[in-house]
Amino acid sequence: MKDKLYRLALRLLLDGHDAEDVVQEVMIRLWSRREEWGQWQNLEAYCMTAVKNSCLDRLRKRQLRPVGEERARDVNSHDKDPHEKMIAKETFMQIRKCMDELPQHQQLVIQLREMEGFSYNEIAEVLGISLDQVKVNLFRARNAIKKSIIQTESSWKENR
Amino acid sequence: MEREQVARLLEKYWQVETTVEEEKMLAEYFRGVDVPPEWETYRDIFSFYEQEREVKPGEELEERIMERVRSRPRLRGAWWGAAACIVLGLGLSLYQGEGGKPVAYQGDKPRAYQADQPIAKNVYKDTYDDPQQALAAVQKALLVASRNMNKGLQPLK
Amino acid sequence: MYKKLLVVLGLLLVGVVTHAQDDAIGKFFGKYVEDSRFSVVSVSPKMFRLLSKVNWDTIPADLRQTVSKLQSLRIISTETTPYVFYKEALSKIDMKEYEELITVRDKGDNVRFVVKESGGIIHELLMIAVDKDGFTMMSFLGDIDLDKLARLSTSMDIKRLEDLKNAKRKNK
Numbered sequence: 001m002k003d004k005l006y007r008l009a010l011r012l013l014l015d016g017h018d019a020e021d022v023v024q025e026v027m028i029r030l031w032s033r034r035e036e037w038g039q040w041q042n043l044e045a046y047c048m049t050a051v052k053n054s055c056l057d058r059l060r061k062r063q064l065r066p067v068g069e070e071r072a073r074d075v076n077s078h079d080k081d082p083h084e085k086m087i088a089k090e091t092f093m094q095i096r097k098c099m100d101e102l103p104q105h106q107q108l109v110i111q112l113r114e115m116e117g118f119s120y121n122e123i124a125e126v127l128g129i130s131l132d133q134v135k136v137n138l139f140r141a142r143n144a145i146k147k148s149i150i151q152t153e154s155s156w157k158e159n160r
Numbered sequence: 161m162e163r164e165q166v167a168r169l170l171e172k173y174w175q176v177e178t179t180v181e182e183e184k185m186l187a188e189y190f191r192g193v194d195v196p197p198e199w200e201t202y203r204d205i206f207s208f209y210e211q212e213r214e215v216k217p218g219e220e221l222e223e224r225i226m227e228r229v230r231s232r233p234r235l236r237g238a239w240w241g242a243a244a245c246i247v248l249g250l251g252l253s254l255y256q257g258e259g260g261k262p263v264a265y266q267g268d269k270p271r272a273y274q275a276d277q278p279i280a281k282n283v284y285k286d287t288y289d290d291p292q293q294a295l296a297a298v299q300k301a302l303l304v305a306s307r308n309m310n311k312g313l314q315p316l317k
Numbered sequence: 318m319y320k321k322l323l324v325v326l327g328l329l330l331v332g333v334v335t336h337a338q339d340d341a342i343g344k345f346f347g348k349y350v351e352d353s354r355f356s357v358v359s360v361s362p363k364m365f366r367l368l369s370k371v372n373w374d375t376i377p378a379d380l381r382q383t384v385s386k387l388q389s390l391r392i393i394s395t396e397t398t399p400y401v402f403y404k405e406a407l408s409k410i411d412m413k414e415y416e417e418l419i420t421v422r423d424k425g426d427n428v429r430f431v432v433k434e435s436g437g438i439i440h441e442l443l444m445i446a447v448d449k450d451g452f453t454m455m456s457f458l459g460d461i462d463l464d465k466l467a468r469l470s471t472s473m474d475i476k477r478l479e480d481l482k483n484a485k486r487k488n489k
Contacts, residue, residue: 002225006217020221027225031474091204092211114209117180139176146174149201287358291367294360298368298390299376301358301455302383305444306470308428309463311421 001044002027004116005051011111012055012104022058026050048126052108090156091149098148099141105129106141113138161189163196170202342391342443342456344409349393358392365389365459379465379472387459399452403427406445406454415443418463425449432461439463 002023009019026047099107108127112118118126123134169186172178178186190199190206288294349355365388373381395402410431418430426448433441439461445454 002222003216006221007212007215010215016218020217023217023221024225024228028228089204091201092208095205095208114183115213117184119180135176139174142174142176145205146201149205153201285359286361286364288360288364291364291371294364295368295371295376295384297358298360298365298384298387299380301390301392301457302380302466303470305430305442305455305457306466306468308421308444308446309419309430309467310470311423311428 001047004044005047007115008048008108008111009051009055011107012052013058014100018058022051022054026054042122042125045122045125048112049128052126091153094152095145095149098145102141102144105133106137106144109134109137110141110145161185166199170199342393342406342454345406345454346391346393349395354395354397356394358390360390362388377472379469383462383465383469386461387457389458390456392453392455394451394453396451399447399449403445403447403452406452410443410445415441418442432463442466 005023005026006019009022010016013019013022029050030047099110102110105127109123112123112126113120120131120134124131127134129137166186166189169178169182173183173186187206187210189195190203191210195203286294288297346357346359350357365384368384376384407429412431415431415433418432419428420430421428426446428444428446431443431445432439433443440458442457442461442463443454444456446452
């Protein structure tokens with residue numbers, strides 16, 4: 001479960017360090033409330049929501065800090081870049097770029113559906129949106145990615 | 161999976177009409193080698209998602225969490241209150257049953273002392289007839305005692 | 318570490334294990350067992366012997382070991398005037414026979430552990446606890462290992478946390 005939490009945090013915060021911090025915070029908070037575990041219906045959804053909220057808080061705080069202090073995507077911290085070991089396939093980079101540029105809800109819906117295989121109901125619960133909104137966002141996101149990658153690939157072909 | 165089937169599923173996929181199962185089937189298909197060139201793009205997309213699924217936090221994250229968890233029990237908060245912890249932890253209800261008779265819980269069901277059963281002065285009269293239930297009560301009691309001991313043994317930070 | 322605590326916090330007199338009815342909780346128990354304001358739980362030595370026939374499969378080893386060395390458990394609780402009964406219960410504990418182990422005070426909450434030791438073995442662990450919602454006294458008789466007991470809750474909770482972390486989500 002902590003892996004899913006991490007991936008969600010990473011998608012939102014774009015930084016391995018920060019993502020780990022959030023996961024750690026949430027897990028420790030979870031531990032301190034262990035008396036209540038029995039009462040919660042869906043522990044995983046609870047944690048994912050907690051991570052999401054924590055990340056959004058952090059993002060808000062980032063906005064408020066003067067530009068100079070903000071920890072931008074640290075291109076030099078190789079040891080913590082989780083994507084470092086991945087195949088730097090051009091298309092993958094393009095897809096990632098497209099995803100990063102999507103509106104936040106679309107990004108999250110893709111993350112939770114394609115990466116984690118959550119049901120629509122679960123996604124709705126974690127993100128706090130309606131079922132319809134989940135489907136709409138997923139529709140837009142999937143098709144945006146499809147469109148983007150098809151365009152890119154055809155333009156690559158033209159340039160060869 | 162047949163190409164026709166895949167084509168149909170893909171259609172549904174872009175329309176957000178597929179189930180999780182169907183999406184798994186698509187992913188499975190695109191993991192294969194035999195993908196027609198016009199679907200190469202789609203294969204890239206599914207492979208991308210698959211790769212992203214492999215992203216994991218650093219190994220020390222787990223250690224760090226477990227370390228914090230072991231060394232820093234929560235000591236504050238109303239729900240950590242000693243007697244509440246004891247009472248709730250044991251599932252012991254102090255609520256009186258009908259007619260003000262003493263009530264002792266066995267698991268979730270309250271069981272009142274029967275009026276016709278004389279309560280012996282012998283303090284060793286067993287609350288439970290069933291050893292399984294007695295064991296459950298002993299377990300809970302041990303846990304509660306253990307938790308409270310830990311409160312005392314970790315210094316307040 | 319616990320032994321150090323015993324030295325620092327505790328003191329001393331190793332008493333002879335007295336007859337159950339006369340010990341601290343026995344006196345209190347006897348007085349209030351029929352009192353409708355109290356809830357009691359009693360697991361007798363006879364029942365503890367029967368426990369060996371129970372299904373132990375789901376019980377973790379450290380818990381099993383601890384239970385196998387116990388002889389009796391008595392608990393008495395009330396929600397009525399908890400502090401009043403707390404004081405009364407404390408007054409019934411003969412401190413010449415018991416050694417104070419730990420006391421935890423957290424605002425209105427009070428948890429006290431005292432033990433009876435003889436021949437290097439702790440025969441009784443008495444927990445007396447109170448907060449604004451209730452008072453509880455719990456007595457374990459037997460061969461008690463404090464280290465094991467303290468570790469029990471942590472290990473069980475950690476196990477639950479690990480189970481959670483490793484749980485594979487079932488796809489719908």
